[in-house]
Amino acid sequence: MSKNPPKIKKPNRPNYLSTTNACKLCKPLGACLAFKGIEGAVPYLHGSQGCATYMRRYIISHYNEPIDIASSSLSEKHAVYGGGPNLKLGLTNVASKYRPALIGIATTCLTETIGDDVKMYLREYAEDTKGSIGLPTMVNVSTPSYSGTHMEGFHAAIREVIDLMSGGGPRNKTVNLLPGFVSSADYRLLLEIMAGFNLSCTMLPDLSETMDGPALLEYEKIQGGGTPLQAIKSMGRSQATIEFGATLGAFQSGGDILHEKFSIARHRLGMPIGIKETDRFFSLLETLSGRLTPEKYGKERGRLIDAYVDGHKYIFGKRAIIYGEEDLVVGLCSFLTEIGIQPVLCASGGTSGRLQAAIAAVTGDTLLEQPQVHEGMDFFEISEMAESLRPDLIIGHSKGYPLARKLDIPLIRVGFPIHDRVGGQRILHLGYEGAQQLFDTITNAVICKKQADSPVGYSYM
Numbered sequence: 001m002s003k004n005p006p007k008i009k010k011p012n013r014p015n016y017l018s019t020t021n022a023c024k025l026c027k028p029l030g031a032c033l034a035f036k037g038i039e040g041a042v043p044y045l046h047g048s049q050g051c052a053t054y055m056r057r058y059i060i061s062h063y064n065e066p067i068d069i070a071s072s073s074l075s076e077k078h079a080v081y082g083g084g085p086n087l088k089l090g091l092t093n094v095a096s097k098y099r100p101a102l103i104g105i106a107t108t109c110l111t112e113t114i115g116d117d118v119k120m121y122l123r124e125y126a127e128d129t130k131g132s133i134g135l136p137t138m139v140n141v142s143t144p145s146y147s148g149t150h151m152e153g154f155h156a157a158i159r160e161v162i163d164l165m166s167g168g169g170p171r172n173k174t175v176n177l178l179p180g181f182v183s184s185a186d187y188r189l190l191l192e193i194m195a196g197f198n199l200s201c202t203m204l205p206d207l208s209e210t211m212d213g214p215a216l217l218e219y220e221k222i223q224g225g226g227t228p229l230q231a232i233k234s235m236g237r238s239q240a241t242i243e244f245g246a247t248l249g250a251f252q253s254g255g256d257i258l259h260e261k262f263s264i265a266r267h268r269l270g271m272p273i274g275i276k277e278t279d280r281f282f283s284l285l286e287t288l289s290g291r292l293t294p295e296k297y298g299k300e301r302g303r304l305i306d307a308y309v310d311g312h313k314y315i316f317g318k319r320a321i322i323y324g325e326e327d328l329v330v331g332l333c334s335f336l337t338e339i340g341i342q343p344v345l346c347a348s349g350g351t352s353g354r355l356q357a358a359i360a361a362v363t364g365d366t367l368l369e370q371p372q373v374h375e376g377m378d379f380f381e382i383s384e385m386a387e388s389l390r391p392d393l394i395i396g397h398s399k400g401y402p403l404a405r406k407l408d409i410p411l412i413r414v415g416f417p418i419h420d421r422v423g424g425q426r427i428l429h430l431g432y433e434g435a436q437q438l439f440d441t442i443t444n445a446v447i448c449k450k451q452a453d454s455p456v457g458y459s460y461m
Helices: 027-036 049-063 076-081 084-098 109-114 118-128 150-165 184-196 229-233 254-262 275-289 295-315 326-338 355-363 379-389 398-407 431-453
Strands: 041-046 102-107 137-141 175-178 201-203 240-244 265-269 319-323 342-347 372-374 393-396 411-413
Touching (some): 027 102, 027 150, 041 084, 084 102, 102 150, 118 137, 175 184, 175 254, 184 201, 184 295, 184 431, 240 254, 254 265, 275 295, 275 326, 319 326, 319 379, 326 342, 342 355, 342 379, 355 372, 393 398, 411 431
Parallel strands (some): 041 102, 102 137, 175 201, 175 240, 393 411
């Protein structure tokens, strides 16, 4: 008998970490919202019915507007034999029932995993329907959720639309504006600003009406509004492209496509949240238009500075946790820094690799202490870090409410999704006007918290 006992083999530890309550949403959801900002478009998911149902419910809860997302409705059988026949049948049904100008087809985890060749299916469908009248334009984008976030799906959909549809030709004076994913109110504000500089503008996407429209007497299968298809086709003839996205980095964006194919100058800015970043945006508009900033916006800026002075004593030195989409987090961090609030944690579910550098770029000359910056975060990790950071408030979407409740501090709701309040689509984030609304909301939340915690109570500041 051996004197040496047998060695016990230790179990291999998994080389992954689980995600608990992700600080991001799925990639095809972002693509669906991008397609919804195009005139006459119907988003279409190539995958199971459950994906479309989940996304419709999630989007409706934020916007309180109807949204139809078509689906190829694959089952277990199609996971084995492929989803081509269902995809083609679904396209025929959507074209017949909705009469769309465009169908935006986004893939899901299922169809990407089984390896469905959607581009081949679409070529076959085009051949099968050759000679048919009134067929819509069809755009396909690869959006498996396991490879990214809803923001990557959003930007990828915009890139594919531009790549497929935009053409070149003689230059015109139009400016392309690719603002990324902001609120419907923000899209309306951007169109107003461009008009104020007398700049002809093609903004892609445009969710200002499609996801925040008026009450109608009759239901519309496809809501009015959105970027016109003819305008998208002419984007390759524009004088310049403005693109918001400090963390886009190596990701090939719509602005990159326009620059590479048509040599259109691309100007990439951070989201214009707060005075500093809005000044950069307005300075560029002055250059492109050859006009000074309209007096209206000069007065808005002046009132905003006055508000900063008035409210400084209430918020200076407060500590904040910010989370959400990477570019929104960067813009909010810039804004908080200029109003005297110390960001202590900037977190996102995105993994661009550029978040920390982008935040340092907008805060480095102002903050004495840089915040902790983390990508690929979930709310379990944010919650673990939060208590030791002693925040006074949390800034982000509704998924942070349990943490704010646990810490008994205010949650300032911004971005997407906002599920526990009405009006998420009408929150302004951009420009001097957006900064004014954010400043008032944050300052009043801090005052309200202090008032509620007071043992004697008071009714005069």
